[in-house]
Each structure stands twice: as C-alpha cells, then as structure tokens.
Amino acid sequence: MEKQDELPCRKKSYKKVGFELKLLIIDQIHNGQISINHASNKYQVSRSSIQYWMKKYSTLEQKKIGMSKKDEIKKLKEKIEELEFVKDFQQDIIADMELITGVDMSKKSLPKTLADEIQKKKQNRLKENG
Secondary structure (H helix, E strand, C coil): CCCCCCCCCCCCCCCCCCHHHHHHHHHHHHCCCCCHHHHHHHHCCCHHHHHHHHHHHHHHHHHHHCCCHHHHHHHHHHHHHHHHHHHHHHHHHHHHHHHHHCCCHHHHHCCHHHHHHHHHHHHHHHHHHC
C-alpha cells in the first residue's frame, strides 16, 4: 500500500486575548448584540474559550455580589420561614373571620389545600373555645 501524502491536521491558531477584550466580548453576548459564533469569528477566538470565559465571568460576578451558594441557600430558607409565618397569620385571620361571620370564604376563593388548612384551624379554634 502506498501512503498518500498526509497533511498534518491544521489547528486554527488563535491570538491571546486580554481581560478587557474578554469582558467586552462577554458583555456583547449578554446584551444580545452578537452571538457566540459571531464573536468567535469576529475576534478569532474559539467558541469553547468564549463559553469558558462566560462561565468564569458568572462566578466572578457572583463573588462580586459576595453571596456563596451556602449564603444564598441560607437566605432563601429564611425567606421561606418568613413567608410561612405570613401564610399562617393570614390563615388565622381568615379562620377568625369565617367563625365571626359564618361565611366560608376560603372554600370559594382559595385552593383546596389552603382551604383545608383553614378549616382545620377553625375546628381547633372551636375546640379551644368550647
């Protein structure tokens, strides 16, 4: 067998890109001015490099905000607790109003799960008051 002249696989050469240009490219992509493919061709940078920069930039932005994943989870848990408290308070008020007026507002206007919780609160109140 004869070996054909094999040309080495040409790897596209890219220039080194400075930090400012990286930020400019990422900003243009985030603002929708250009696509990753267009940026790759325009600035002679590989798409994978741009995607890597975008990933790094997002973590950099998150560090600027100063919120780690643990801090974010902690903050969200606190918000959930606050909202649960507000929900319970509102349910108590609705249950009291229904007991005073005798009108079942929750069954008409709230989802079944919330209406059921309010009915339980009303029953507990009736048991407590005798």
